[in-house]
Amino acid sequence: MIDEATKQQFREDGAALIKNWLNPQQMDEIHEAFLWSVANPGPHVFNRLDGTELQTHIDNANPRAKDKFDDLVARMPFADLYAELWGSEHVWYYAEEVFVKDGGASGRGPWHQDTSVMPLAGEHWGNAWISFQSLPKKNSLEIIRASHHGVRYDGASFSNADDPTDPAFGDGTLPRLPHIDRDLAQDPNSWDVMSWAVEPGDIVALHPSSLHGGAGVDQETPTRHTLVLRFFGDDATFRVLPESNPRYARNGFLFTEEMAKLNDGDPFRSPIFRQLR
Structure with a gap:
């Protein structure tokens, strides 16, 4: 179902475009769950950049939407996709994140790695980015x-609209993010950037340790x-994770009770996560 070149690209490059993986009916079902989640935000909804040019509705792992998304992903071909990309016998679902940019006025998302503020490691992680x-x-x-x-x-930190490298921890445990957009403006070849035009039904599959960002809107889009x-x-x-920022200390900001039961290097497992295969 997934060709070897795509598997190799995901393993080596950290991301791959999967064309037409979801059909229109599946996209309609996913969109319905998405719209419900936007209308019924959870406790982790993001608002630190409200009122700036980077204002974006972002919500993570909404407990009010968990049953909807658990059921949805169990009925759709996500487990097949990631089992093939990774070569993994088992697949579990972690959680959702929703993004809403409207009005052509919200700029680029800052470059970041999800695993900087989420206590995740290993090769078998995958974000399905769906537009x-x-x-x-x-x-x-x-x-x-x-x-x-x-x-x-x-x-x-996602709290300083003027500095996308403003750190979440800032204690020296991890090196500060480079200013990738500034580097690229000075030298377009300074970073090797991957990106694809996408259509509804496509999936951009990426490893959450990949540096990623962008995806702004403008008057044309x-x-x-x-x-x-x-x-x-x-x-x-x-x-x-580092202990210096109480929001993320040790366990991250999602599923904190479950994460507190795990030790560094333990298999990432908890009954709270739906096993798909």
């Missing part, structure tokens, strides 16, 4: 090739509604 609109390459997600096997940087569904497999482990 409900057709997006040209300039408005699509951007990924730094092979960065999932490179440096793990400090997280972005004023709306971008996207859903990220996260999955993990056999080679997924727990990694303790």
Whole structure:
């Protein structure tokens, strides 16, 4: 179902475009769950950049939507996708993240690695990045090739619209994020950026340790509604985070009670996560 070149690209580059993986009916079902979640936000809804040019509705692992998304992913071909990409016998579903950018006025998302502020490690992690609109390459997600096997940087605080490298921890445990957009403006070849135009039904599959960002909107592409569904497999482990920021200390900010039961290097497992195969 997935050709060997795509599997190799995901393993080596940390991301791959999977064309037409979801059919229109499946996309309609996913969009319905997405819209419900937007209308019924959870406790982790993001608002630190409200009122700035980067204002975006972002919500993570909404407990009110958990049953909807658990049921949805169990009925759709996500487990097949990631089992093939990873070569994993088992696949579990982690959680969703919703993004809403409207009005053509929200700029690029800051570059970051999810694993800087989420206690995740291992090869068998995968984000399914799904857009409900057709997006040209300039408005699509951007990924730094092979960065999932490179440096793990400090997280972005996402609270300083003027400095996308403002750190989440800032205690020296992890190196500060590079200013990738500034580097690229000075030298377009300074970073190896991957990106694709996408259509509804396509999936951008990426490892959450990949440096990724971008996907802004503008007057030509004023709306971008996207859903990220996260999955993990056999080679997924727990990694303790720095203690200096209470929001993320040790266990991250999601499923904190479950994460507190795990030790550094333990297999990433908990009954709270739906096993798909």
